Amino acid sequence: MTGERNVLWIMCDQLRFDYLGCTGHPHLETPNIDALAARGVRFERAYVQSPICGPSRMSFYTGRYVRSHGSSWNKVPLRVGEPTLGDHLAELGVRNVLVGKTHMKADLAGMARLGIDPASDLGVRIAQCGFEPFERDDGLHPDGPYDPDPPYDRWLRALGYQGDNPWEDWANSAEGPDGELLSGWLLEHADKPARVKAEHSETAYMTDRAMAFIEQAGADERPWCLHLSYIKPHWPYIAPAPYHALYDARHVLPVVRDEAERRDPHPVYARYLEERFSRAFARQGVRERVIPAYMGLIRQIDDELGRLFAFLKRRGLWERTLIVFTSDHGDYLGDHWLGEKELFHECSVRIPLIVVDPSPAADATRGSVSDRLVESIDLAPTFLEFFGGAAKPHVLEGRSLLPLLRDDGSAPARPFVVSEYDYAMRRARTDLGVPISDARLWMVFDGRWKYVHARGFRPLLFDLESDPDEFRDLGADPAFADQRARLHACLSDWALQGASRITLSDAEIARATDREVPAGILIGYWDEEEVAEARRLGSGVPL
Incomplete structure (x- = not known):
């Protein structure tokens, strides 16, 4: 078994x-x-x-x-x-x-x-x-x-x-x-x-x-x-x-x-x-x-x-x-x-x-x-x-x-979900004359509003509360500019939080913080008295 x-x-x-x-x-x-x-x-x-x-x-x-x-x-x-x-x-x-x-x-x-x-x-x-x-x-x-x-x-x-x-x-x-x-x-x-x-x-x-x-x-x-x-x-x-x-x-x-x-x-x-x-x-x-x-x-x-x-x-x-x-x-x-x-x-x-x-x-x-x-x-x-x-x-x-x-x-509530699509290999890219690097779409959905960012074009926007079938694209409607700006900010915030540092955990980063003095790396200190004071205050984290 x-x-x-x-x-x-x-x-x-x-x-x-x-x-x-x-x-x-x-x-x-x-x-x-x-x-x-x-x-x-x-x-x-x-x-x-x-x-x-x-x-x-x-x-x-x-x-x-x-x-x-x-x-x-x-x-x-x-x-x-x-x-x-x-x-x-x-x-x-x-x-x-x-x-x-x-x-x-x-x-x-x-x-x-x-x-x-x-x-x-x-x-x-x-x-x-x-x-x-x-x-x-x-x-x-x-x-x-x-x-x-x-x-x-x-x-x-x-x-x-x-x-x-x-x-x-x-x-x-x-x-x-x-x-x-x-x-x-x-x-x-x-x-x-x-x-x-x-x-x-x-x-x-x-x-x-x-x-x-x-x-x-x-x-x-x-x-x-x-x-x-x-x-x-x-x-x-x-x-x-x-x-x-x-x-x-x-x-x-x-x-x-x-x-x-x-x-x-x-x-x-x-x-x-x-x-x-x-x-x-x-x-x-x-x-x-x-x-x-x-x-x-x-x-x-x-x-x-x-x-x-x-x-x-x-x-x-x-x-x-x-x-x-x-x-x-x-x-x-x-x-x-x-x-x-x-x-x-x-x-x-x-x-x-x-x-x-x-x-x-x-x-x-x-x-x-x-x-x-x-x-x-x-x-x-x-x-x-x-x-x-x-x-x-x-x-x-x-x-x-x-x-x-x-x-x-x-479990905290997730404020929105994100999905991505690369249409570079579809005829839509060549028909539209879009560079390969720009043939990208991103969706942000917060449970009601669905926003799609399309590089080089206006966005799409749907209100699934009033339009659950997603028939009305509000992406060009000036009455919904605030919603588009809000969701675009959500997308920007998400994009800035990418997990690219995968070789060290947050715990390892925390343990590595302020360990220069114990390691003998004395950057910016004037004399031994300042170094001794730093050691007494415990600013260095032991290796």
Whole structure:
């Protein structure tokens, strides 16, 4: 049996905050996730540090803002030496294990410069973002940037799903009436079943692999943090039977968009309206074809979690494992005339977050919903504290959630949350003629007012109290100049507090203060009498 404490950290990819039963979806059944919320705390206002996979995940995995870790877009490597959750947990003897996706791009150039072999134990840990990769699969075929023939593909072939790329040809394709392949990448095929059986899909496979790790870990007394990172409901939007047919157009909620949004839009938003994925979701009938598949994929995740939770109970781990359920960002699904994610509307930047602390100290908050503003970077310090580690505020920029889970009154309210986005690799930059260094957006949200700073352009501003659907951009309205100035000052204050000094803690700085005299460094003293007086007054701190 494993150690006294473990963490199961479940992350879905591109799951909206409002597509769960417990968050109010009227048609989507997620009984296992709902039961998790009833046992823990559901954080109603949780926000990612960037609304796109790579940067968001690097913030989750480092506990640091994008401006601090520097991985600002997909495929921008996380630099060698950037401390990760795995590094912090290793100091406590805790295994940090991955099953599924990280979207980590290794800094191979930096590793070569330092003479680190990527195949060595150290090299693997650096290349895998601090994780022990029990099963790494980012689901990003057919280009296969990480592993052109991952274990999942080999497993499918062993089951008889033949081909060079079973992930694409079977798990993410349908079959036509004459046996022809119908690519799941194409939105028109979202209503068809994937060619694999449900028990052979990515979601079921990763659940199996998570249980395989836990089974193997039973012989190891070391505690573990297992990151089960599902690839779905991220595109391709195609689900295996019977999940492809559980929902239909009757279950698709009305689209959240208004013609006013397309009248004189902000220049950056205007360019995103022209992206192919946005134009696709603005077409008649696309949402009705895609969203039922998206919902089916979520329902399958819930079913698989039910299987996993039953396994944990049988193993005696249910009552001593901290469980987190979350997502790396949302999905527009046609809201605001957009597809994909990347901008800062609630459906993109806000995430579901459920945390179950098994400690008796958390009994008073079970089943509650917190409206405190929280950020994705809060999870890393939460895990560190749960395992008994000392706080590292000079490195980890988030705040532990344990005081909120245990309602001990020690957690000050966060005045605002921040998210960042680098659109340098999108056509919006070239269409607008923006220099690469200026293609940046920052969001500040204080619980009511959402302010977006766009370098080279006017800001955006939304009042979610009077306009919860975020239809009215007040960024150019002179009546709201004071709010814009206030939130810009919040952003400036945040920007001036970056955690760049990570090699010495505040405690070490305190111990190093005024130690020149004991060290024999006598700067500015006139004579021995002044030095003696300084020693008598104890102004020097012993080495």
